[in-house]
Amino acid sequence: MIQVQLFIPCFVDQLYPETGMNMVRILEHLGCVVHYNARQTCCGQPAYNAGYTDEAKNVARKFLHDFDQDFYIVAPSGSCTGYVRSSFDEMFADSAEQKQCKKVKGYLYEFTEFLTDVLKVESLDAALAARVTYHDACGALRECGIKEGPRRLLSMVRGLELVEMQEAQTCCGFGGTFAVKFEPISVGMAQTKAESALETGARYIVSTDVSCMMHLQAYIDKQQYPLQTIHIADLLAKALFAQA
Structure with a gap:
């Protein structure tokens, strides 16, 4: 164990x-x-x-x-x-x-x-019918070198379609105090990310970090885009345990 x-x-x-x-x-x-x-x-x-x-x-x-x-x-x-x-x-x-x-x-x-x-997970008994796109959070991608792993996990979910957006590796604009000190730039970066995700026709933007998700969801809600951000743990749980 x-x-x-x-x-x-x-x-x-x-x-x-x-x-x-x-x-x-x-x-x-x-x-x-x-x-x-x-x-x-x-x-x-x-x-x-x-x-x-x-x-x-x-x-x-x-x-x-x-x-x-x-x-x-x-x-x-x-x-x-x-x-x-x-x-x-x-x-x-x-x-x-x-x-x-x-x-x-x-x-x-x-x-x-x-x-x-x-854990070397190679398969998951999980299913979810949804189109998703993936956001590479800065800390995960640039400091931890995490890129292929989350995508590999998503590929294990039956019925899930992963569509890459053009701006997948672009910062969402949050950056903690950056979003407070440089609000117009931060909002502009969120716009770029959200519109890139929208172009894929995805239902969900998936990522490893809820701070990015929070920032993007606020912009998405304001624009009333048909998108929902979700942490990958929440999406995998939804797929594994048949959550509504």
Whole structure:
């Protein structure tokens, strides 16, 4: 039995808890024993990106101590996973936490990455009749190198048609505080992404990160486009467990 610790990022915890629950259902369905440390909080990425490096390090230090078991750590977020992988080494270089930092990074996986690279999932008894398109979230694609894995998982769902959009690898425009500080640019980027998805005739825009989905869904709703964003864990759960 593979032991798994859940890392539930802030956006999932506060706004999309069903995504975390669906990830648990899938992991257990695939034979994992799932653990959740309720003391966990944030990885520190928002503070770090805003320039508050000391505060970010304090939060990151807690993150390291919260995940002190020798189990895999799985997160429904390429953004948070990518941040830990790309920023923690420098933050904890030549510190008392350096060894724990290395261990945590070695155990940490984004959800789809864990399914394809660790569990080696090659088939799913799943079905969903829908046309979808895939959004490559920046953290997943650029920091974690996740590209083919999610598409491979989607290809395992009977009845699902994946149609690539032209702007699949283009940023959605969220970027945390970027969307607040540079709102017109952020909205323009969301427009580019949403219109590219619309051209495919897809019902769903699928991705690894709910922050991207939240940003795009707000634009989609305002324009009243016939599109729905969905995290890949939610879509796979819908397909696996025949959710309405």
